[in-house]
Structures are given as C-alpha cells and as structure tokens.
Amino acid sequence: MRFAFSVDDLPPPSGFDLGHMVVTGNLGSYSSRGRTPDQAMMIHVSVSLLLDGLRSLVEASRGGHAFGAADSSFSLKFSLTKDGTITTRAPGTPVDRSDVRAVVTAVWAAAKEFADVQLPLLPADDAGRQDLEMSLAGFAPLVARPG
Template identity: 40%
Template sequence: MITFNFSRRPSQGTPSGFDLGDIEISGDGSSVSSVGKLPDQGMMIFPSLSLLLDQVRQPVSSGRGTVEFCGVDSSFQVKFTVAKGVVTAVGEQGEIGRMSVPDFIGALLAAVSSFSEGELSRLSEVDPVRDDLACAIADFRRLSR
C-alpha cells in the first residue's frame, strides 16, 4: 500500500503557483517526507505535482519502467518502478510500499485531486501553474478508465 499527502505551506502571502509545499509518501515498509528536513526539502508544490503526474504516467500506462521523481527546486526524491502490474515506491530509507497499478493510479489521483480542490481555487485565474496542474490531472485521470 502507498498513500500520498500533499500540502502547501501556510503564511506565504498571496497564493502563487510557485508557493512552497511538502510531499509525504507512506507505505507498509516506511515513509518519506519533505517536512522538517535540513537542508529544507520543501518544493514548489504545484509544479512538483504536475511533474510527478507527468513522469509516472508513461511507465504506469505502458506497464513498465522507472521514474526518479525529484521535487521542483528541492532535493526530495522518490523512485517509482512499474513491473508486472505492480508499482513500487522507494525512498532514501528503502522500499516505501507496493501496490497494483490500478490502486496506485487511484491513490495518487485521489490525493492530488483532494489537494487541488482546496488549493487551485486560491490561485489567480491567470497563474499558468494553475492550468498546468489541471491539465496534468486530466491527462492522468485518463489512465483510470
């Protein structure tokens, strides 16, 4: 099992597509988080989520491959490997967890959608990052059909 939690850091002033945020990924094996690290591993959360969805879409759709995701403007890293219908997430301490491709798609899509429902509306309608994330979600959502 793999779970995701995404957050935008508070007290950054007027919301911007380049606000800092954090990612936490947990599983049966361990967890990895950008929260509270030295040096700071916070990332530009909106472009990072777009990048995450775009990067994992190809191996998930083809059923094989590896992605080494690194948060935008951050040193936070997680490796996702897709093989034999299973996605494995590995962080700095080793394996985080495994789950079937359909369950992974559902878990990641639910977490990103939940984050975006609460945060995208706070961005200016002309902020280009807003459209980038909305398009990445729409493209990734096609995998769940």
C-alpha cells in the same frame, strides 16, 4: 498507499508556493518535512511532475520513473514490473509495493483533493495552476481505466 500534499507559504497564494509531500505505503513512509537541507518544494509544480511521470510510467506498462520535486532535493523512484506491481522507494527507504491501480488511485485522490482546495485560490492565468490542471486532465483517463 497514500500521498499528502500541503502548502506552507503565506498569502497571497501562487502556483509556485513552497509546500511538502508525504508518501506512506505498506513498507514505510517518507516526507519532505523536517529534513536538512530543507526539502520544501514548489508544490503545485511538483504535484504536476509527479502525475506526469507516473502517467508515462503506467502507459509504458514497465520500467522506472525517477521523480524529482521542483526546486528541492526531495525524490522518489518508481519501478513497474510486468506483473503490474509498482515499487516506490525514497533515498535509502522502501516505501511501498502495490499494484498499479492502488498507486494510480492514491496519487489521484491526493492530487484531486489538493487541487480542489488550492487551485480556486489562484488566478486563472497562474502558470502553476495551469500546469496542474493540464496534468490532472492527462492523468484522469488512467483513473477511469477498468482495473
């Protein structure tokens, strides 16, 4: 499974910039780019929401999470079964079926890569930056868990 996040807005950068998300899995791929209506999202806030929602799902050890991007109609549904498998679906599109570790690792890698590039461009007091920093800190223990 793979996630990719990108920023589309022009300078000056803001934690509320619009951008896109692409999710690619073993069953298909889904992107916010090129859709009607436009599904660009406040990308920093959306990555934060994705991390927080998946963290809650994994900590619960079963159930579901409906992710809705910030200021966009882009959405994903995650279902976690007792056997530790997460199924990821986009509207009408199966995207992935993988174990928890694979999903946690994939979203962490993409979020960390995005943050490493984008967060230094934002002022320290930017609300979008602060939200994403807190979400990364909250998600990090999941990555460190033995798998």
